Amino acid sequence: MKNNTVLLAGATGYLGGYIAKELETRQISTKILVRNMEKAAKLTSESTQIIKAEVTNSETLKGHFKGVDTVISTVGITRQKEGLNYMDVDFQANINLLKEAIKSGVRKFVYVSVLNGNLHRNLKILEAKEAFVDALIASNIEYTIIRPNGFFSDMKDFLEMAQKGKVYLFGSGEQKFNPIHGADLAIACVAAITAKKKEINIGGPEILTQNEVAKMALLACDKPIKIIHIPHWVRKLVIWFLRTFTSSKYYGPYEFFLTLMAEDAIAPRYGIHRLSNFFQIEIDILKN
Ligand SMILES: NC(=O)c1ccc[n+]([C@@H]2O[C@H](COP(=O)([O-])OP(=O)(O)OC[C@H]3O[C@@H](n4cnc5c(N)ncnc54)[C@H](OP(=O)(O)O)[C@@H]3O)[C@@H](O)[C@H]2O)c1
Secondary structure: OOOOEEEEEOOOOHHHHHHHHHHHHOOOOEEEEEOOHHHHHHHOOOOEEEEEOOOOOHHHHOOOOOOEEEEEEOOOOOOOOOOOOHHHHHHHHHHHHHHHHHHOOOOEEEEEOOOOHHHOOOOHHHHHHHHHHHHHHHOOOEEEEEEEOOEHHHHHHHHHHHHOOOEEEEOOOOOEEOOEOHHHHHHHHHHOOOOOOOEEEEEOOOOEEHHHHHHHHHHHOOOOOOEEEEOHHHHHHHHHHHHHHOOHHHHHHHHHHHHHOOOOEOOOEOOOOOHHHHHHHHHHHHHO
C-alpha cells in the first residue's frame, strides 16, 4: 500500500483532519485538496502534498488525480453557507471528485455518508448525500460507503447546554446511540482503502442513552443533574413550523437533528475513545 497515493478531500474538517493524521502515521503518500491553504498548514507532512482546488469547481480539479489509487471524501456541509446548498456541495462537489477520479483511472472511492441515511432521504441533507451514493454505486469504480453514527464533535451541543446548567432532550431521553470519535473513525476510513465491503455502518464503542450523555456532560461541567424532557409533539411541531415558514437553507440542519434524535441509532461498535474523556478534555481546553 506504501506506493499507492491517496487523494483526500475534506481534510480541513473534523473527520478529514483525523484521516490526514492516520494516513501520515501509516506513511501513505497523500494528496490533500483544500480551498484554504492557511487552514491546511497544520496538515503538512513529509508524506503529504497540499493542493489548492475548489471541489465545487470541476475545472480546478483537472490533473490532480494523476497517479492516485484511492479518493477519500468527507466533503459535506451541515449548515448551508456561502450561498451553497446541500445539492451544490454534498452532491455536486462529490460528483466532481468522482468524475475526475473515473477520468484519471483511480481504482477506488471511499465516501463518508451518514448512518441510516438511505432511510431518511426525505431530509434535505440526506437527499443530497444519498443522491451521490446512488451515483457512486452506479459508476464502475470500486467503492466503500462509510455510514457513521454521530461524531463526538457534534456531542459538544450537550456540553454547551450543560455549561448553562440544564440539558434539554425530546421524549424520555432513553433513545440509544453510539457516537464515534474522529480518530477511531479515521482508522476505519483508511482501512476501507483495501476493504472488500461496499457499505460499512459504524459507531463508537459505548452504546449510551441520551439521558446518560446528558449526565456525562453535566458531570464534566460540575453541574447538578438537571435534564428537561420536552414532549415529542413539540419536536414535531417545531419541524412542521420550520418546514412551513422557513427556507430549506435554514431548516435543513434542524430537521436533520430533530428527526434523528427521536430514534435509536445503533451501529456496529468500533474504536476505543470514550465520550466522558472527550467531554473532560473539551472542558479542560475551555478552562485554559
Ligand atoms: N457530524 C456528524 O455527526 C456526522 C455524522 C455522520 C456523518 N457525517 C458526515 O461526515 C462528513 C464529514 O463530517 P465533518 O464533521 O468532518 O464535517 P466538517 O468538519 O464540516 O468538514 C467538512 C469538510 O468539507 C469541506 N467543505 C464544505 N463545504 C465546502 C465547499 N463549499 N467547498 C469546498 N469544501 C467544502 C470543508 O472545507 P472547509 O474547511 O474549507 O470549509 C471541510 O474540509 C460530512 O459529510 C458529514 O455530513 C457527519
